[in-house]
Amino acid sequence: MTENRNFKRRVRARAAKTGESYTTALMHLRQASAEDLVAQPRLLRLAVAQSGYFDDPRDAAALHHAGEGIRHLMREAHRAGARVLHFPEGATCFPNKRIMSTIGPREIGPSDWRRFEWTVLRKELDAIRTLARDLGLWTVLGSVHKLTEPHRPHNSLYVISDKGAVATRYDERMLSNTKVSFMYTPGTIPLTFEVDGVRFGCALGIECHFPEIFGEYEQLNVDCVLFSTSGGALANDIAFAAEVQGHASINRYWASFAVLAQPGLTAPSGIVSPDGQWAVRCSGDGPSIVVADIGRDPVDPARPWRRSARGGIYDPHIVSDDPRSSSRDMF
Template sequence: MTGIRIAVAQPVISADARVNGETVRRLMRKAAAGRARVVQFPEGLLSGYAKEQIADWSHVDWDVVREELELIMALAAELKVWVVLGSAHPLTPPHRPHNSLYVISDAGEIVDRYDKRFCSHTEINHFYTPGFDPVVFDVDGYRFGCVICVEINFPQLFSQYERLGVECLLLSAYPVDTVFEVKARAYAAINCYWVSMSLPAQTRDLMPSGLITPNGTYATQVTGKSELAIATLDRDDPDLTIPLQHARPWRTTALKGDIYRTRAVTDPRSQNRTTA
């Protein structure tokens, strides 16, 4: 087998971190049984997501969240899988938490954490502290990056990850409209990388979770009431030759601009814009 297998989860999110932790571990085992090396979960899963499961951070038992996170880390080491897990990350009071994705390695260690940079109006004014940096990490020679939900409306983040060499962008979200899927597929095709979209079961009526190819089409989707879909990222897939081997390198060259600047001409018919 070439490439790397990734599992995309679509679980129900509850307000109980113990229930959420049990759900994560159950799906991790299912993903490992399917030979997945990376398992991705939705925004806010472990702690519960603000505005949906959480109305006030004082209602969250952070000790329980931490205990469940530690159990998930231990299982990641046992199963030898990487886990990208959505959760609020508490800060020192009175600062509000980050809206985060924990990047847990197959050694059971948190190797990085992505903090949502562009929060919604309600999030930034009532629930979360923003982050400021992109996060990339490598698994088995493939490079991954992270974004969260409403950040889909900021194309500069997606192009930034293309420049950072990301091959699969992990988009964890709690979407509220169907156009979200259109944007995700467009970014995959424009940037010529995979977009893995993990959403909660509560939003399955809007769109499925799934893995979108660099062609902008789905490699796999979570169907029905299933909670997990697994697919392989393979940069040598002949069906992806055009976006990966031709379009992406060409667009990188084109953006540098030299191929255009060196072909500029001094011609009155070029400079006169009012002549037929």
């Protein structure tokens, strides 16, 4: 009621100042308010996690410990005011290909998914969903998703809503050779979801190597891509992080880079702004979070211009020169 009275007072003040009728002043102020609303960027506080590394799905105690670590970071994100928390690939467990191999561990062969403590995983996921509801925190979480036998599982990202429900799920599409040969069933479609008017896309694993994945999300009008990975295979591998910076800059959207905590093996988790620069990064090698306020700037001309540039605007300006012209005319 107070806000309504203040608005009416502004209408009367404008009418007195300009000599307009009350109705005309009301029309102008309503139009101005609508334009101001449109021009305001949609902002949301995003947290990205660097969570613990666990690779043995046979170890029930380790799965429980991973779940406890995830919930600890969820509480930290809530205290930091985050609306969405983004976790790495395999945050619940990143199954080791040698542990899972039927002919391992010295050789890599088809994975034996009967070795996975699925009941323990389900209990931990239920506890995570309950906490997401209690905190009112959207949680994007890397986990293995079991399919009916004899199908291999998906390598997935669960999108858990602030109501504690699995709102949707992204399944890694561009699997590595080992993953597709011995471990997982590939996904088939991109995924977008919205929170408070901010649209997210998801990518996973090694998909940072495939620019078409990130270009597709630009066409799907996302404001931020959440990329979850276990990290590179080489010591001090910064390639994945650098590629995510490039995709953010090329497509002019935010990108979140979530990686498992493996000291000395990969770049830390962080959030990249649409200009390709790191807005925030985790500082240490262990589990932690950082937060940034993200959203699309409605007055940024770069993204609309790049869409126009890809749409054939140069065609009317292209000319054909006579290839038989004298070589001296080339300089």
